[in-house]
Amino acid sequence: xxxxxxxxxxxxxxxxxxxxxxxxxxxxxxxxxxxxxxxxxxxxxxxxxxxxxxxxxxxxxxxxxxxxxxxxxxxxxxxxxxxxxxxxxxxxxxxxxxxxxxxxxxxxxxxxxxxxxxxxxxxxxxxxxxxxxxxxxxxxxxxxxxxxxxxxxxxxxxxxxxxxxxxxxxxxxxxxxxxxxxxxxxxxxxxxxxxxxxxxxxxxxxxxxxxxxxxxxxxxxxxxxxxxxxxxxxxxxxxxxxxxxxxxxxxxxxxxxxxxxxxxxxxxxxxxxxxxxxxxxxxxxxxxxxxxxxxxxxxxxxxxxxxxxxxxxx
Numbered sequence: 001x002x003x004x005x006x007x008x009x010x011x012x013x014x015x016x017x018x019x020x021x022x023x024x025x026x027x028x029x030x031x032x033x034x035x036x037x038x039x040x041x042x043x044x045x046x047x048x049x050x051x052x053x054x055x056x057x058x059x060x061x062x063x064x065x066x067x068x069x070x071x072x073x074x075x076x077x078x079x080x081x082x083x084x085x086x087x088x089x090x091x092x093x094x095x096x097x098x099x100x101x102x103x104x105x106x107x108x109x110x111x112x113x114x115x116x117x118x119x120x121x122x123x124x125x126x127x128x129x130x131x132x133x134x135x136x137x138x139x140x141x142x143x144x145x146x147x148x149x150x151x152x153x154x155x156x157x158x159x160x161x162x163x164x165x166x167x168x169x170x171x172x173x174x175x176x177x178x179x180x181x182x183x184x185x186x187x188x189x190x191x192x193x194x195x196x197x198x199x200x201x202x203x204x205x206x207x208x209x210x211x212x213x214x215x216x217x218x219x220x221x222x223x224x225x226x227x228x229x230x231x232x233x234x235x236x237x238x239x240x241x242x243x244x245x246x247x248x249x250x251x252x253x254x255x256x257x258x259x260x261x262x263x264x265x266x267x268x269x270x271x272x273x274x275x276x277x278x279x280x281x282x283x284x285x286x287x288x289x290x291x292x293x294x295x296x297x298x299x300x301x302x303x304x305x306x307x308x309x310x311x312x313x314x
Contacts, residue, residue, distance in 0.1 A: 006049050010057045013041040017061045017081075018068065024076055025069045036184045038076065039084030043189050046088025047198060054085040075118070079111035083182070087189065097190075097203040101182055108178025128167050135163045168233070171242045176249070207260035207307070211250060216302040219247040252280070252291055254298030261307045 017038065024034040042061075046054035058081040065077035086107045090100045119125040143156045166173075193200045203209075222244040230237040256277055263273040284291045300306045 006053055009045060009048060010053065010060075013045040014057055014060050014064070017041045017077075018064055021061075021065050021069065021073060021076060025072060035076070035080070036181070036188060038080035039087065039185050040189055040192060042081055042084025043088040043091065043185075044192070044196075044198075046085045047092045047193070050092065051085050051089040054088060058082070058085055071123075075115065079108075079115070082111065083107050083185065087182075087186065091189075091193065091198075091200050094199070094201060096201050097186070100186060101179070104182035104186060105175070105178045108181050109174055112174045112178060128170060132163055132166055135166075136160065139163070168238050168241060169245070171238070172245050175246060205260075207257055207264055209253070209257045210307070211254050211302060213302050215247065215250060215254075216299060218243070219251060219299070222247055248295055251295045251298035251302070254301055255294035255296065256280070256298075258297045258301050258307055258310070259294070262310050265310055 020034045020038050020041070024031050024038065027034075042054055042058060045057055058077075061081055062074065062077050065073035067073075069076070083104055087100055087104045090103045095103070116127055119127050139156055139159050190200065190202060194202075222240060225236065225240040226244055228236070228240070230240060256273075259276055260273045263270075280290050280294055297306065
């Protein structure tokens with residue numbers, strides 16, 4: 001009876017997966033949304049039946065996706081299926097929300113790396129180099145347009161320098177992409193699991209998030225390394241800039257938890273800290289001082305337990 005139930009559930013989830021796959025391949029406007037939805041059927045199946053039967057369903061979806069969508073279908077199916085199985089198994093084990101996020105992010109990093117290798121070896125595409133070429137071409141066209149209009153755009157040189165940095169910042173882009181992708185899928189999965197009355201461990205309130213204090217020492221190490229003026233393109237240079245950027249973003253998140261905690265303590269409407277967060281994000285490129293202030297709050301919180309002090313002052 002149990003085996004029959006597993007087969008039926010597997011067939012249903014595979015069917016749902018293929019429908020989402022077809023939408024992803026044929027309806028561009030919904031492609032982004034369905035990309036985050038694709039792991040959900042396998043998350044639910046692995047949660048209910050375990051990762052071993054999940055692998056079989058994944059294999060079926062891989063074959064069907066390749067038959068239906070060719071290479072594009074396989075490229076969609078491989079990473080989403082693997083992510084779904086891992087996250088589903090972690091949910092089944094009652095892993096903490098942060099544990100699920102970590103596991104999913106590691107899978108996401110692996111998926112991004114496999115995609116780059118696949119593109120290079122089988123399709124002869126250098127994704128990073130092609131992106132640089134396209135961006136430089138676009139910048140050149142913009143510069144030509146402004147020149148014909150009799151205007152000068154001094155930001156173009158800065159944009160070219162940023163494009164030049166793309167290969168060096170690839171690790172940061174991969175890590176951030178993996179974390180964000182997992183977080184969005186996890187947010188969707190949590191709501192479906194809750195509606196289906198499946199047990200899982202949700203995230204604590206954002207204001208209660210707190211990093212290990214060791215992150216502060218890692219940041220200090222990255223800061224010290226940044227003053228060494230390593231040769232551009234060297235291993236220590238790439239390590240330093242990626243470590244500094246990632247840890248800076250992590251500390252910004254920690255700083256935002258302080259703002260949410262302070263807003264809660266003062267009885268402010270929830271919209272206030274949300275607005276501040278959006279302001280920090282959308283002004284980071286041309287007004288980075290706000291992000292630096294929030295990062296400073298994160299550093300103070302890790303070093304001196306700022307949130308704890310705020311919450312004890314009633």
